[in-house]
Amino acid sequence: MLTRPSTFAFALAALQSLVTALPPRSNVCNVEQPEDGSDAVPNILAAIDECGTDGQIIFGKTTYNISSVMNTYLSNVEVDVQGTLQWSTNIDHWLNTSLPVGYQNQSTVWIFGGDNVWLHGGGIGTFNGSGQVWYESIIAFFDNYPRRPHQITFGNLTNSQVTGLNFYQSQMWTMSIINSSNLLLDSITINNSDSRPGHGYPQNTDGADTLFSNNLTFTNWTVTSGDDAISCKANSTNIHIENCTFHYTNGLAMGSIAQYNNNFEIIENVTARNITFYDSTQAAYLKTWAGIPSGNNTYGPYGPYPPNAGGGGLGYIKNLTFTDFTVSNIGQGKFAPFSITQCYFANESIPNICDSSTMQISDVRWENVKGTVKNTGKDVGSFQCSGEVPCTGIEVRDVQVTSVEDGSVLGGYLCSNVSSPVGFECTGVTSQT
Secondary structure (H helix, E strand, O other): OOOOHHHHHHHHHHHHHHHHHOOOOOOEEEEOOOOOOOOOHHHHHHHHHHHOEOOEEEEOOOEEEEOOOEEEEEEEEEEEEOOEEEEOOOHHHHHHHOEEOOOOOOEEOEEEEEEEEEEEOOOOOEEEOOOHHHHOOHHHHOOOOOOOEEOEEEEEEEEEEEEOOEEEOOOOOOEEEEOOEEEEEEEEEEEOOOOOOOOOOOOOOOOEEEEOEEEEEEEEEEEEOOOOOEEEOOOEEEEEEEEEEEEOOOOEEEEEEOOOOOOEEEEEEEEEEEEEEEOOOOOEEEEEOOOOOEOOOOOOOOOOOOOOOEOOOEEEEEEEEEEEEEEEEEOOOOOOOEEEEOOOOOOOOOOOHHHOOOOEEEEEEEEEEEEEEOOOOOEEEEEEOOOOOOEEEEEEEEEEEEEOOOOOEOOEEEEEOEEOOEOOOOOEOOOOO
16 A cells, blocks of 8 residues: 655645745735625726735635626735635526536535635635525525536646635535636635534535545545545545534545446545544545446436536546544444445446446555444445446544444454455345445
8 A cells, every 4th residue: 555644744845835935925915805795806807917926825713605607716825814704695697607526416606716826814804605505496406406506716726825714505516626726715614504403514615626636635634524524526636634523414425426427537536534523424436436337316307417417437536544533423324434336326227237337446545544434333434346347445444433333343344356355254245236
């Protein structure tokens, strides 16, 4: 198993040095919120036009009303958010104007790109997506509803830092990171809870999703949400996640990938360590679509195509390490804390569809995990790999978890097509869906 602590330590030091390298600013723009409460976006764009190169942009200690989409690019800039950016509640407007991000039917309300940018909030700056109106809309009941937007997309952002920001009630995914590299995202707090009593945490409000991006470091995150805390999707490489706490999430998701027929996608070199999970469904799991494209209309009227159907993609997942995890009251229904599936949302009526993927999964390690688990019987792991390319190098070591219900030690591992497991024994066979 390849380990990379020295590589990531070097990368983190290089990213942190970006801020100290920024020179004093002679051109400073203070963004004003219009006194009549109207859209602040024209003022934001004017500030970026004037100070978006070699400058400093300051959002003061007030609330900025955001009613228009933005597509911006900055160079060698500090962006200081001291107040709150609050998106309008006009669902129809955003459905008609949100910006496509080039993946599935996903869209966003702000594409934030640039090079050598420091976007920071000092623990105070807040992005408020006004997501409550989305959570209460029928739209929220359909996965990946067309043009339900991400709160922000870091697109073509390089050699930059995003630090000390709070994100509240995102409309859908909180942030997507696409075609970006060499980023440090530190001290981020996300809370996407539904404010109605008893309604819990809405789906599709991931903390972050990475696509076509390399060398990303997530440190000191706190995420409260009803979906993935951080999800690494197509062509995510050299990702480091450390010192994070996740509440009510689906955990760390590697995927899904292989949704697009004949497209080549990878996830490679991911390390997550020192992570605490509270009341989450899983800790860290991998998911690929089957090798045979199939329709699945369960989650929306979209036919046999992405975002909620597909398959037949090519590629691999390789070299993932999940270590030093603490889990509390984790698990739900059939979910085990650790899992692999290679027939995500597959059409069960197609014979042997769960053995059809050609996407190789190899060198995946879970190590030093402790805590409590619920609703999983005796199963800690469920590894459903494809018969076409069985998983290799699957390793589990030093796992000490007990049942919430009776305090018993859990140690079961369900396996299908796992070649020579390391550190554990398969005690049963996975279900095929």
